[in-house]
Amino acid sequence: MLHALDAITAIRQGDETAAKPHSWLMKLVSAEERIVNLERITSIGQLAAANPVLDYVERTLKILDSLPVSYWIKELLEEVLMWAETAKGGTMRDRLRWQQSGVNLFLHNIGSAQLYERHIRDTGGVMTPHEEMVHTLILTHGLVGQHIRGEVPFEENLPLLQLVEQGQLTADELIRLLIPLNHCIVGAVSEELWHSVQEEVTALIRRLATGTQPNMWTYEDRLRRLRTASIARGEDFDRQLSQIRQQTDLTHALHGFQNMTLWYVEAALQDYSLEEFMKVLLLALHPKKLYRERQQEEVNPGSVSHLSFEPLMNDMYYDYQGVKKLNVYKKRMIEQYLRQMDWNTCLHGPATVNPHLSHRIERKPELPDTVFFTFEFSRAAEKLIEFCIEAEKSPLYEKAVLLLFDLFGLRRDAYDRFHNEESYLNDMNSTGDYKKVILDYITGEVVLDIGPGGGVLLDLMEEQLPHVRPVGIDISSNVIEALEKRKRLEHKPWEVLKGDALRLREYVEPGSVDTVIFSSIIHELYSYIEMDGFRFNRATVEAALFSAYEVLRPGGRIIIRDGIMTEPVDTMRRIRFREADGLEWLLRYASDFKGREIVYEQLAQDEVRLPVNDAMEFLYTYTWGAEAYVHEVQEQFGYFTPSQYEECIRKTLGEEAIIRVQQHYLQEGYAEALADRIVFMDEEGQPVKLPDSTCLYVIEKPAHS
DSSP states (O other): OOOOHHHHHHHHHHTTTTTTTTTHHHHHHTOOOOOOGGGGOSGGGGGOOOOOHHHHHHHHHHHHHHHHOOHHHHHHHHHHHTTTTGGGGGGGHHHHHHHTTTTOOOHHHHHHHHHHHHHHHHHHHSSOHHHHHHHHHHTTTHHHHHHHSEEEEEEGGGHHHHHHHSSSSHHHHHHHHHHHHHHHHTTTTTTHHHHHHHHHHHHHHHHHHHHOOOOOOOOHHHHHHHHHHHHTTTTOHHHHHHHHHSSSOHHHHHTTTOEEEEHHHHHHHTOOOOOHHHHHHHHHSOOSSOEEEEEEOOGGGGGGGGGEEEHHHHHSSEEEEEEEOOOOHHHHHHHHHHHTTOOHHHHHHHHHHHHEEEEEEEEEEEEEEEEEEEEEHHHHHHHHHHHHHTTSSSSTTHHHHHHHHHHHHHTTTOOOOOHHHHHHHHHHHTHHHHHHGGGGOOOEEEEEEESOTTTTHHHHHHHHOOOOOOEEEEEEEHHHHHHHHHHHTTTTOOOOOOOOOGGGTTSSSSTOOOEEEEOHHHHHHHHHOTTTTBOOOOHHHHHHHHHHHHEEEEEEEEEEEEEEEOTTTTEEEEESSSSHHHHHHHHHHHOOOOSSSSEEEETTTTTTEEEHHHHHHHHHHTTOHHHHHHHHHTOSSSSOOOHHHHHHHHHOOOOTTTTEEEEOEEEEEEHHHTTTTTEOOOSSSSBBBOOEEEEEEEEETTTOO
């Protein structure tokens, strides 16, 4: 085993004196600040009780220990890996002292090389050729991988070539050193990652060792590398970049970009769209003024060599249920901020005026060639976002989020579930078996799926109705973005459009559509969209029906699958709870439900009497559980009885509209989900069937229209 691993093992086993003979280990063990790329961790909370830098160094050494390399290479690389992360270590007092004496604690490869050089001079004076080689390898530590990611220009690696040019190593020896070194560096992050880049790393090292420089990056080459993770998740990079080019001169806007070193750019910005990413980049590259910290001294932007997004990365994540999550609250606000800013503003200013959000560019006196970029929220906005995080999964959550919408001027129906968006779309996809019934009533070729969610109906049409051209329409940019990525990754033939269900003629030609599908979406339109200043308004349903009807061809159909109320509406039912907190659930629900007043009479500690449709609304939220509660209490699932639905159709579409199908039933799964939780009874206390949950309407436009 390597000597360095022996020392780390002794520390792990509780020998606190084991680090004292090793300056590098003392620095790593005493680290008080957690400096880590958040892209690679799963829980921020776990960092408080961990030493991620020491853990990483130990992994690099273990990989080295396992590699079949010659003794001189292993000995040399052990010393490199021991010291390569030391600029991330030290106590707060140590770091302040290092910083004041000129150690670069932000550029960790440079800072670690400086600490190594000081250690050698403190213990032995001038560096030997061996120590100069170690110093160079620390100085360029990780830069090959960063070049592949698009973060570092190739020229940053040229000090390695000087080892060959000065005769310290042959080209073959440099290759034999650098390949295992990069295996240790990348493999300690992920062996899977190493295998994915091994071929490119090897080719780059061979070019470097032989003095053959790769072709200069174009700005497109570099952007493509920086967006690797986003492209892998389905981003249509070429199309979107082409659209941006049509709006602004990127050759001019990105002048000097190819030679700049970027830090933490992917970790901070990979979850943003390419347009948002580009706007951030231009804001950072074209500041009206760059200010030194605590000073009003303007700085020449041309002197900048490094652009860091570390402050933004550190501000964009938090733990949710023990797992690191992107702060979607902040992301939504930043998206809104960037959406209001055109390309000319990004290049020339003035910046979007928002009292609660601005972008900040700063420089630190000790790092004159480095610029730090982030977004800055007002104190009120920060506190409100913190409140939203604390209020998650509580009755306060929805109220907190609504305050956030008001503060930033966001539409409630366009930004619904924040961090639950992904799980919500997955839940919607899991209902595919229930939605198959819709396929039997589709007519023609062009089919609009309104509010497609995760795309389950689009997939079903693709699989079972190959002659159909499915088009999903949603008002949420995030849903559309997720579907576009799926379409690209999975080579789906269906299309998606961002659009408003109440104004379909603005997105498709009237009379050009064969079928319009509303699958579990009208109740959301009814619940969230204001008409005449009110939510839960019958006019919203009428507007949705009329919007769909006017884009239909003669003979086309509207298919509705949604919630339904029971008739007669004055039917009473009793619920006996089998769970200790069941009644508490109902009391809370009656207080929080926004659709209408929920009326109930408590008959016993575990039993209530209430109207059948109030029972229906409560029970079909009760089945979703606590995770969905804060959203479900905002929605009225059953908004019409069968006779009210028919009346609405006749009033909105006229007597000529043909109602081909009019069904209502209890959706499979509800009875099973509630069987062990409640007893559902009539007024005499006899068990009865649960109320109908779901309706199916097929409305046809006459062929002569």
